[in-house]
Amino acid sequence: MINQSKVSRLASFSQLLQPKRVLLLSIASVLLIASPAMAHHAMDGKMPRNFFEGFLSGLAHPLIGVDHFAFVVAIALLAVAKRQGIMIPIAFILSAMLGAGLHLIGLSLPGVELLIAASILIVGILLTRKDDLNSTTVFGLSTIAGVCHGYAYGEAIFGAQMTPMLAYLLGFTCIQLGVVLVVFKLGKRLLEQSQVSASLRSTGFVICGIGITFLFSQIIDVLVPLPKG
DSSP states (O other): OHHHHHHHHHHHHHHHHHHHHHHHHHHHHOOOOOOOTTOOOTTTTOOSSHOOOOOOOOHHHHHHHHOOOOOOHOOOOOOOSSSSTTTTHHHHHHHHHHHHHHHTTTOTTTTHHHHHHHHHHHHHHHOOOOOOHHHHHHHHHHHHHHHHHHHHHHHHHTOOOHHHHHHHHHHHHHHHHHHHHHHHHHHHHHHTOOOOHHHHHHHHHHHHHHHHHHHHHHHHHHHHHHOOO
C-alpha cells in the first residue's frame, strides 16, 4: 500500500512544477511553429496583394518569427508584477507600429537585427533576476525594442500597395495584442498562486537561450556575410 504522505508530497511537487511546465512548453512550442529557416513571411516570400493576404501576413509574422514571438511573451511576463504592468507590452505594440512606419517611409535603421537579438537576451536576463527593476526602465526598454521589432516587420510589406500594407499593420498589431493578453493573464494567475518568481526565472533562461542563439547568428552574419544569390 502506497504511503499516503508520499503521495501528498508528490502531488504538491507536481502542482508546483505545473505552471513552470506550461510556460516552458509555451516558449518551446515557438520552435515547432517556426520553419527550419526561421522564415518571417506568411506568403512564402510573395508580396501580399489584397487586404486578406496583408492581414494574414501580419498575423503570421510575429508567430513564425521566433525572435519576435519570444520577445512578446517575455515582455508580457516581465510586466506581470508591475503596477499598471499591462501598459508595458502595450507600449511595445504601439512602438512596433511606429517602427514599421519608419521603415515604410524609407528611414534607415542600421543594425536592427542585432538590436532585436540583444533585446531578447536583455529581457531574458531581466526575467532571471531576483531583484525587481523599476517600471520606467522596463517601459523604456519595451518602447525601444518595439521600434526595432516593428522596423523588421516593415521589411515584409515594404513596397506593397496601401490596402495590404494597412491590413498587415492591423494583423501584426492584433496578434501581438492577443498574445500579450493571454500571457499576461497566465502570469497574473501564477502571481496569485505565489509561484511567479520561480516560473519567470525558468522562462527567462529559455528566453536567454533564444536571445543568445539569434545574437550569435547575427554576429556571424556580420563577420561572415553570405553571398547574395
